[in-house]
Amino acid sequence: MENILKEFEQDQKELIHILHRIQEDFGYISPQAISAIAKHLKISENEIYSVLTFYKAFSLEPRGKHIVTVCMGTACHVRGAPRLMDDASRELGIDVGQTTPDKHFTLETVNCLGCCAIGPVVVVDGKYHSYVKRMESIIKEYSEGR
């Protein structure tokens, strides 16, 4: 953690960059991370907490091995995204924003990925699936080792 923080200036403008970096490296922002950032930037833990809970990019808990993101943009919506969301939620037994108890899947939504022409779109671990009709096959594809 200290090594990561050393790369950033001691200025609040670095806060979101730091949070991005920690989220990427550790998968979530731990209480220890929050206090380390607070010391580095000389701002309160409270301030950091307010910023990190404001933005969707950051999570306070570890996320699953596979991140399933259903695009909820308008174009995907009119092409059936809400049903995909329901399907995914039912298949995985979790709500949006939650992680399965075995930490295998986290289910998320995104407002628009800007690939509206090939919607509805579902992204798993950065891989785009276009013209998605059913969630079952996608979830199955990533269920190995579960």
Added chain:
Amino acid sequence: MERINHPEELTAWKSEILAERIPSKKTIVVSSGTCGQASGSLQMIDAVNQELEKKGLRDRVEVKVTGCHGFCQLEPNLIVYPEEIFYKNLKPQDVPQIVEKSILGNEIVSSLVFKDLKTAQKVIKQDEIPFYKKQERLLTENNLKINPTEIEDYIALDGYHALANALFNMTSEAIIAEIETAGLRGRGGAGFPTGRKWEICRKVESDVKYVICNADEGDPGAYMDRSLLEGNPHSIIEGMIIGAYAIGAQEGYIYVRMEYPLAVQHVNLALEQARKFGFLGESILGSEFAFDIHLIEGAGAFVSGEETSLMASIEGRRAFPRQRPPFPAQEGLWGKPTNINNVETWANVPLILRKGADWYAKIGTRRSKGTKIFSLVGKINNTGLVEVPMGITLREIVYDIGGGIQDNKKLKAIQTGGPSGGCIPAEKLDLPIDYDTLAKAGSIMGSGGMIIMDEETCMVDIARYFLNFTQEESCGKCVPCRIGTKQLVDILNKITEGDGEEDDLKKLENLSKTVKEGSLCGLGQTAPNPVLTTLRYFRKEYESHIKSKTCAALVCKGLIAYTIDPDKCVGCLLCLKNCPVDAIVGERKKVHIIDQDLCIKCGACLDVCPPKIGAVSKVTGRKMARILKNASGKRVEK
């Protein structure tokens, strides 16, 4: 090539690049924006390279990987130059055939070219496809000529020449006058005249000033900025440097939303190149002007697209908007004068300086100049990005460019402007599009999302969708937006669930007015637009949801039921097996029945029932009431 220290060196560099190019050389262009990559363009690039290697053609054929060409639905595609043969919807296994016929020979693989469904004719060249014909691709055209990771491609197309001219031959005032004469208006949504905005910021005295590129393209259904950022990042950077010089800014920021990883990557690379060759940093092109740009990655908050929120986010704080005035031009980033423009606006700047304000002002309508890029999506045959002159009619976009509605269905409405915009009914198809006519129709130009809706789209559901969106994205700072949008969603939910009451529409209208007038920033002030426009044009649809509990589009779950026609069902077990909640009972070759108490209305049964059987259907209103009445009291025995 070393750092460029004088405009003459830039011209020389361009000549050098052009001299190295052989126009007759066979070139394969593969479009590989996010849409392309999602459709498999990376595999195509591999396949092309492998095939060229295998045939020993590496030196004779150039492979150029570009950004998005706009007709996303035909991805992955490639173009063979110099013949300009456009191949679409390819698979890696199509590559050997293309190389054999079109690279080694001069033939066309006719099974892989575009076929016009209307005329049944094959179209060989990309720009002869009806989708492209009516467009005026001033900004997007270069996307197919540029490898966005190589600055040389941009230089070859006169890139940074407008900057050189501005720095050495023009005063700040002259540049701003040129932008004003061109009539450029902000492409982010509101349409404020760009030249005037710059002039306000230029006049403010301050030792530190900033320029910002708003690339937080949050409107769902709009992705033209993504396409420009990914496909031609230098055009945006050049625009910003020119703007900074005119205003007197020393530092710039590009705020890109995190949902666009490829855009972030390409812009970062372009910034590095621009620094290396002396377009950014100290003494730009050997002049006395110094300026640099930083890229900031957003963190997933729609409200960051609002200018004061965006600046708060750059400062490392929550993206909360604040009261204006003071406007950013007076007090912006870190309290300093700041000029903020949208991606597409910045990309227009070098074009205007290169071709002249008078040329630019000839395009478009009296008060809206130039072109606008729209993302044509939804229930339309040709989906993709279209760049059209202002003043074109919706009809031309939907039918001539878009090729009409999918599956020959009927057009119902066109949604423009994202969550801040509204729905324009099909009757208004001949409306010429510019900032003012759209506003008059109750919608806005917005960032340029254009979502086509057919008879299977429920307008109450669309209003609910957008309000749900803005309610979730409301930052919570001001009460009208935080509580008002929540109440609006609750009422809309109630209506779509079949519990609507007569006075709900009055409540929606009153509340919408309050939210519009009382909210602090653009998000809240425009949030009720989707409700107000659908109420204005589709009031009957609301009324039938409330009074006769009917959703004619068969969308609202609370107002529909799935049913199996006993006369049509052949008892194939397909729906039964696919029902995720085991709500269907029946045996092979016996009629199946849906248990309405268990049914979650997911539609799986309708999807799997073979079209030639067509036994499963959705019903609403009286028919639904009858089915539920019959079902109640005699629960299906298992």
